[in-house]
Amino acid sequence: MNTRTDEKTKALQEKIRELAARKDAVILAHNYQSPEVQDVADFTGDSLALSRLAADSSAGTIIFAGVHFMAETAKILSPQKRVLIPDATAGCSLADCINADQLRAWKAEHPGAVVVSYANTTAEVKAETDICCTSANAVDVVNSIPADQEVLFCPDRNLAAHVKRVTGRENLVIWDGACHVHAEMTPEILMDRILAEPEAEVYIHPECGGTQAAVDLIEEGKLDKDKVKILSTGGMIVEARKAPAGTRVLMATEVGMLHALRKANPDATFEPLKADAKCPFMNQTTLDNLVTCLETGKDEVFVDPEIIEKARASVERMISIGKTAQPLKH
Ligand code: SF4
Known part of the structure; x- marks a missing residue:
């Protein structure tokens, strides 16, 4: 149980902002981070959009509130900068x-x-x-x-x-x-709720196990294609901003995303399709270990320069082709 008071949370967030300014650090938080971590970050978004933004930032240190591959991606795009992650053991089942x-x-x-x-x-x-x-x-x-x-x-x-x-x-x-979190959003779990609430709009991340079942039902005419949308996290934010006041949206992805959606459109209602869809790795980042990270410079992320060069080429090919989601500035 979280027994921290709002005052303590606020005090820790102020401390983090003060440390970040003093240490010339930019704080990036993935959309799946806890609300208190998202709120203390300079930017929130998906991993690549954040890494691109960090590369453009003048800050000498990047703090990535996310999982390890995300901090590696930031290092690939900013090899000359110091990249830190509050807990280097935060992995990813995918x-x-x-x-x-x-x-x-x-x-x-x-x-x-x-x-x-x-x-x-x-x-x-x-x-x-x-x-x-x-x-x-x-x-x-x-x-x-x-x-x-x-x-x-x-x-x-x-x-x-x-x-x-x-x-x-x-x-x-x-x-x-x-991803074990998204795979558990099975056809049964998604469809029971979607069919029970036909008036609600639905956002489904394509990593979900039930994505194909939703598409099949749309094609059979049993779900309204204008209401049920397959979207990336960035796409969900764009869609949320357009939702008329009073819209009710059921969302299938990690529940941390709800915070970003509710901020994007406070006049609509956003509910999870699976309320316990919480990534244990994402939730390894806390305000406490963000403070420690800023104070001690741990954990620093290193990537072999040869790997950086090759990995960067694959990311740059992607950038030259398509769009990436826009991060949110706080
Ligand atoms: S939700 Fe967690 S386990 Fe799943 S892809 Fe994202 S970081 Fe990896």
């Missing part, structure tokens, strides 16, 4: 689904294929990747590849299936990985 050796072996089985990796991968995997992508631009990235060229898409099978469906790309080969 990024853990494929390592560089596995990707090399997969590539060897598919000579000539183009590798597209989701941002939720380690720096080593990005270094073995041709083009990186986010959930916002994965379709554009795959569409940029000549139609006769095979595509290896990793590591998320649900996002990959969504991209395959939208692009109609038969030669897209899917790695069998998933």
